[in-house]
Amino acid sequence: MVTLAMPAVAQEFTVGVSIPAATHGWAGGMNFFAQETVARLEATYPNVDLVLATASDPAEQVADIEDMVATRGIDALVVLPFESEPLTGPVQAVGNSGVWITVVDRGLSVEGIEDLYVAGDNEGFGRVSGEFMVGAMPEGGNIVVLRGIPTTIDNMRVDGFNAAIEGSGINVLAMEHGNWNRDDSFTVMQDFLSRYPEIDAVWASDDDMAIGVLAAIEAAGRDDIQFVLGGAGMKEMIARTRDGDAMIPANVTYPPAMIATAIEMTVVGLVSNAPVSGTFTIGSVLVTPENAAQYYYPDSPF
């Protein structure tokens, strides 16, 4: 009976973190923030043990999670699902066994599995981008759009963008998938430049794609394009906005550091009596030359 009255300092918690491998810039940044947060929290909370696993496909991620449950006996799982559908069943099984579930960014296909949901605002990402375009081109104009990999995320962003520019006089000449990839976007933009003699602006919708777009414009020597709007806050592009580059007047955030928010909140939920369940949406913010300095993370690879 005496032991029950003692403070629970001796209690150990194990938290599993399962994320996709660094296969593109944004995921690379996410991996960086995950590793940094794991190291920092383990130093801060000696009684919390964090297990980090990166997977390069959904099947590998399921195996990672099964291993965490079987061999590490995790108390909480922080998961950024590679794809929603294949991960839903396995994560649900882990949740049913009494483990705390935090889902990040991409939701699962069945509602109510997760205790905490931390996500970026994809619809908002598109809306903020569209609103910037409308503000930057009050007279309207012709733009071309590069989309990401065909996914629900991409659809939500484009829907948000379309809603924001509706009735503004901005005319979308064409949309193609640049797959969040520099080379693909370079190719698509070269073809857009051949196809349209007059383009006023480009919504590249991602900074990796914006870099490919800029290279194509530069090579073609075209001066009709006034600006390119990327997104997600790559540090090189944030720096260009900060330094007043007229071609990169703004950026829209979709922070890879949201994984840090998710891990931190999960650990706080375990070790303290602060309630953390529910949904935490990280807003997409417009980055302009005025506020760019506070979105510049020099140590991040992204």
Place this chain on the structure above:
Amino acid sequence: MSTVNETTGGGKLSRLPSMTVLGPILALVLLVIAGALINANFLSAGNITNVLARSAFIGIIAVGMTFVITAGGLDLSVGSMAAFIAGLMILVMNAALPSMGIGIPIVLLGMVVAIFAGILAGLLNGFMITTLRIEAFIVTLGTMGIYRSLVTWLANGGTLSLDFELRTFYRPVYFDGIFGIAWPIIVFAIVVILGEILMSRTVFGRHCAATGSNEDVAHYSNVNVRRTRLLTYAMLGLLVGVATIMYVPRLGSASSSTGVLWELEAIAAVIIGGTVLKGGFGRVWGTVLGVLILGLIENILNLTDFVSPYLNGAIQGVIIILAVILQRERKTS
């Protein structure tokens, strides 16, 4: 064995062109006509330069792949290898920048690094396949994963970027040229001419075809099967290095998404061009047509809204399968 005989002399020329010869040419002509009808800018010098220059990477690699496949091999690692070499080149050039400064020597240093890394990587694949006798598919599947991980690791999960001023200096290697023809196109043309001569006019080319056609017969005919295979992988590695030299100045960066699926594009171009996937017969000029066909399809799809962009991959798939069906008579004869 008829496939081997055909490449040993000028016999190919004395026959009437069959569908295997006409197929890819016809497909290319149809694509050019379709492109010209869809968009007036399609035949502009700018568009043609763009398509040729960006096809040059896959093209240069595909010429090497033609030899590997003709000799009965396969290489799935070339896309990852290109990404890794590009990353290595950028690291070395950035590291040498403070001591060497911006100039031609540092660009030459980067080129030498790319060539050596390419040859080494090719020899490594070839060594495991020919000496350790591991299946080519398995070896190169393994190295594909290794190089992809290495470039991700080197870049710390992000992107390796060439120093901005150095990139500006190096940039003309992709974007400039002589007599209005961009360098990648010139290099591609030289690689093709040398490859065609090597394949159809030299002992090495005949040995490749003999090795791929029937390893045992080739061996008893005094062909050094092992060395022939090893050389094809080393040559492919060298050409991956050459392609990377052209690639780095374009965007000045390498990341884990560089060169994804290049191996499949190169293999598809080789097969569309009429080289037999099982080995024994290969033609470099056909590979060039294959590369151009794949490049033009992408270009035309980007120039029109006629097809949903979701279906781009399907269109390319249909063309690849059609091209192989047109060549079926070779297999059945």
